[in-house]
Amino acid sequence: MDFPLDGLMDEQACYDFLVGVLHPDGVACPGCGDREHAGVHRRNRAPVLDYQCGICGRVYNAWTGTELHGTSLGPWEWVLLLRGVCQGTSTAQLARELGRQRQNLLRLRHRIQARAQCLRWQEPVPDDVVEADEAYQNAGEKRDPARRPGRSAATTRVEVPWPRHLRA
Numbered sequence: 569m570d571f572p573l574d575g576l577m578d579e580q581a582c583y584d585f586l587v588g589v590l591h592p593d594g595v596a597c598p599g600c601g602d603r604e605h606a607g608v609h610r611r612n613r614a615p616v617l618d619y620q621c622g623i624c625g626r627v628y629n630a631w632t633g634t635e636l637h638g639t640s641l642g643p644w645e646w647v648l649l650l651r652g653v654c655q656g657t658s659t660a661q662l663a664r665e666l667g668r669q670r671q672n673l674l675r676l677r678h679r680i681q682a683r684a685q686c687l688r689w690q691e692p693v694p695d696d697v698v699e700a701d702e703a704y705q706n707a708g709e710k711r712d713p714a715r716r717p718g719r720s721a722a723t724t725r726v727e728v729p730w731p732r733h734l735r736a
Contacts, residue, residue, distance in 0.1 A: 582643035583615040587630045597621035598633045615643065635679050641668075653677055 587595060596603045597619075605622030618629045631637045636646060645666050652662040659677055663670040 579643055580615045582647045583630075586636070586643055586646055590630060590634050590636070595619070595628075595630050597624060597626055598628050599624040599626040635676075635683050639676065641666075641676075649673065649676065650680070653680055 594603050595606075597606060599621060600623050602621055602623045606619040607622060608617050609620035609627050610618040616629055616631070618627055620627050631639075639646075641649065645668075648666060649662060651657075652665075659674045660670050662668075662677075663673050666673070
């Protein structure tokens with residue numbers, strides 16, 4: 569998934585991007601599926617608008633029925649979170665960048681990844697060859713470097729004095 573950052577620098581652009589990804593055919597009422605008889609119900613969280621269906625009366629917004637529903641993240645925060653998850657950025661780094669708690673972002677990350685797992689393509693990859701960086705993205709990057717002793721392996725061997733009766 570591509571995230572064109574130059575076009576996503578303001579809140580409205582992020583909202584439009586997310587609505588395009590979540591609802592490619594347009595936002596519809598989750599109750600009756602109507603797309604044409606919705607009116608704006610509330611504007612207090614602009615650019616996220618709450619709509620009311622003219623057919624069944626249900627109030628909804630673009631996040632209703634998606635993994636974004638019930639969260640306090642704004643559109644620009646969602647775009648940065650999705651971008652970080654797609655790029656394999658650690659949750660701790662995302663929490664620092666967004667100024668949010670790591671545990672909350674980790675919970676959201678797991679929800680996103682579980683949803684992606686359900687929606688993934690079930691057929692095998694058409695290529696016979698897969699590059700290592702495709703199979704193991706960021707493998708081992710989150711670990712500290714291996715600790716090395718300050719001397720060579722030959723000098724680290726210490727002779728342990730065994731009791732005479734245990735020697736062969």
